Amino acid sequence: MPATGRRSRRVAVLRCIVAALVVTVLLAGLAVLVFWLVVRPKPIEYTVTGALVKHFNITAPPAAALNATFYLTLAADNPNRRVSMRYESLELYVHYGEGEGAPQLAIADVPGFHQPSRNETRLEVRAVARAAPVADRAARELDHDRAAGQVAVQVRVSARVCFEVGRVRSRHYDMRAVCSPVVIGLSPKSARSFPSVPCDVAIS
Template sequence: MANSAPPPPAAPSPASKLVRIIVVVILALIVLLGLAVLITWLIIKPKQLVYRIDSASVHNFNLKNNHLNATFDLLIKAHNPNSRISVYYDPIEVSVAYDGQTIAFNTLEPFHQPRRNVTRLDATLVARDAALSGALSSDLRVQKKSGNIGLDVRIKARIRFKVGIFKLKHHTLRISCSPVKVQMSSLKNFETASCDLDW
């Protein structure tokens, strides 16, 4: 008795062929995009922006009836170490806080920071009749007698990176510098304060 030949395999339908082609094309695009991003990153070699407070002092300090009047002068150092990336800053919000409470605020002008550049920003923040709790007032009086006040400096700005002729989308940059020992006397040496970035 002769064995019957097995039936030939069913030919793949045109729909399944199309699905396979689409999957292969998508995977190829993902691989190419990944390679493009990797090559761009290797060429640009982006480095973290660096910020610190180089000096901080307070003038016209007057704390009366739990209300504070004072002028804070800050020198902020912004360092862009990148050789192929420049940075555009929108208006920069700078605030000074004590024990979590904002006591002074100001806005700095926008600017463009070139590649491999260090920019120093002078910021003057004025506390006008800032209301404090009794506990905060007592703490501030004690710190004033010691010759310096430990404050938090917060910086917020919308920035854009420029790579070659391309400007990338806006990012919100948040910088926190703490503690900043604000000097009551110009005779004391200021200890620079480093800052942390939060994107």
């Protein structure tokens, strides 16, 4: 076969591949658009509705450490009419202070679960700090909080989720929620008057 013919055939094959890719992308985009128009997904909402801390004790610096047990109640609200959610994993972190660099005090793992549409699921979480190391400045602030009878923390939730419409399941997404400030009284009676704290939720 002449070189010109082989080149023409390669060009034709390349054009077919490019056309197929373009059609695939357009169909995928159309499917996403139709899904959104039909389902119209609403944002997921998280709220800390209850908080209590027990056995709160901070050792003096240097080499300061915190021992405490945080009992937290979170309300996970899925307001969607057609979309249910499947949590493959969920972790909760308790941090002291604001910002990304806030020291971590405690962590808890929550078993995966399925959340139906139009459902509010209550999560009862127990996060334990066992000799959690804290910087000297944070230790002094925590000791001041102990004397004042309340401590303000930041609660973070990290989860791996997917969405389901009927038998169709989406790919997995990372969900993060940040709830701050969560002010917890150190006396058992304070749990009765705990004000709910809404969380900022992001899914990527």
